[in-house]
Amino acid sequence: MTNHEIWTVGIAIIILLIQSTWLFFNARKHGHNYWFWAIWGLIQAPWPTIFYLIFARKKFKRVGKAFMENLKYILIGVAVVGQIIGVILLFINVQLAIMAYVIYGIALIVLAILLIKERLKEKKEDEENDYRDY
DSSP states (O other), rough: OOOHHHHHHHHHHHHHHHHHHHHHHHHTTTTTHHHHHHHOOOOOOOSHHHHHHIIISSSTOOOOOOHHHHHHHHHHHHHHHHHHHHHHHHHTTTTHHHHHHHHHHHHHHHHHHHHHHHHHHHHHHHHTTTOOOO
């Protein structure tokens, strides 16, 4: 291993440990599943922190309904374009095709989460506004 590779691995380990420690203590402080966030924080960066802030802490709660509608259409567009580009790049460069498919997959996962969250919200509103006579 060269000196440059050793420094790179060392910095990556430090970043992962800092991220994991922050996720652990912050999730425990706010009553979330802290072991899950800490272990995920040790595996990769920066997605665990981003997902924690969006879904667990709901830091971006002020996002308007119109933006969420547009976000769905943007994600659908990204998924379609990512898949088309991935197919085209399979014949040119496999590594770029894999990156296009990763973007495609992430867009589909986020889109599925948004749709499930929207459906659960609608279901909760339906249960709260139940006007049937028993």
